[in-house]
Amino acid sequence: MIKEIHLAGGCFWGLQKYLANIPGVTGTEAGYANGKTENPSYEEVCRNDTGHAETVRVCYDSSVLPLGALLKRFFEAIDPAAVNRQGGDIGTQYRTGIYYTDDGDREIIQKELTTLQSLVKGAVAVEMKPLFQYTKAEDYHQSYLDKNPGGYCHISLKKIADAARPLS
Numbered sequence: 001m002i003k004e005i006h007l008a009g010g011c012f013w014g015l016q017k018y019l020a021n022i023p024g025v026t027g028t029e030a031g032y033a034n035g036k037t038e039n040p041s042y043e044e045v046c047r048n049d050t051g052h053a054e055t056v057r058v059c060y061d062s063s064v065l066p067l068g069a070l071l072k073r074f075f076e077a078i079d080p081a082a083v084n085r086q087g088g089d090i091g092t093q094y095r096t097g098i099y100y101t102d103d104g105d106r107e108i109i110q111k112e113l114t115t116l117q118s119l120v121k122g123a124v125a126v127e128m129k130p131l132f133q134y135t136k137a138e139d140y141h142q143s144y145l146d147k148n149p150g151g152y153c154h155i156s157l158k159k160i161a162d163a164a165r166p167l168s
Contacts, residue, residue, distance in 0.1 A: 002026060004102075006031075009077055010078065010085075014152075016145075017145040019163070021164040025065065029056065029142065032093075033052060033134050053094075088154060098127070
């Protein structure tokens with residue numbers, strides 16, 4: 001069964017590449033989530049106080065990749081205790097978050113966040129909310145690192161490659 005979740009973890013360029021490598025992910029899309037404006041541009045998200053998070057819409061085959069396993073892989077790519085920052089990117093648009101479209105996912109997400117909290121020092125800063133607003137990012141942001149292999153990425157190339165390892 002193909003399901004959908006929206007994950008925010010800093011700049012969406014590297015996160016999209018990382019998530020697309022995970023076995024069971026059937027599609028990804030860079031976008032802006034849960035802000036105060038409709039159809040924001042990248043410039044508006046960066047320069048105005050729109051409240052959007054740079055987000056990756058993830059479609060996945062839940063029979064191959066259960067949500068809990070997907071979230072564990074997501075947590076490997078982020079600093080879960082960082083507030084409004086991932087790597088060198090700072091600002092509210094770079095916050096970490098899990099935005100769900102299926103209320104049935106809430107319990108699984110909460111369980112994984114509770115487990116994560118037991119493994120990290122400090123408070124987990126990953127927000128969990130229903131997705132209430134989403135806009136696809138401009139075309140030049142889609143699969144950016146595939147089009148620009150030497151482009152900026154806050155996630156190491158080794159970590160991106162490791163995302164393709166078989167699920168355990």
